[in-house]
Amino acid sequence: MSVDIDTVKRVAHLARIKVSEGEAAQMTGELNNILAFVEQLGEVDVSGVEPMTSVVHQDMKKREDVVSDGGYAEKVVGNAPASEDNFFMVPKVVE
Numbered sequence: 001m002s003v004d005i006d007t008v009k010r011v012a013h014l015a016r017i018k019v020s021e022g023e024a025a026q027m028t029g030e031l032n033n034i035l036a037f038v039e040q041l042g043e044v045d046v047s048g049v050e051p052m053t054s055v056v057h058q059d060m061k062k063r064e065d066v067v068s069d070g071g072y073a074e075k076v077v078g079n080a081p082a083s084e085d086n087f088f089m090v091p092k093v094v095e
Helices: 005-014 021-042
Strands: none
Touching: 005 021
């Protein structure tokens, strides 16, 4: 796949980038080099390679999945205008 100068100008227009004739000619060569490299990557045999999320091996940090109250109910209601037994107290709105 290769691009011509009209394609470069159209992409620049869609990206709202102002490109002169000289810059468009230079970008045509650069984009063609990039596309040629991408086509080379498609030729690599990766049939036995596991997909990776990172090039560095990392183990997931896991915690035990248990239901708890968090253990800090006093801090949760600490700034409440009114609380009782670690519950928020609100004024009655419906009589």
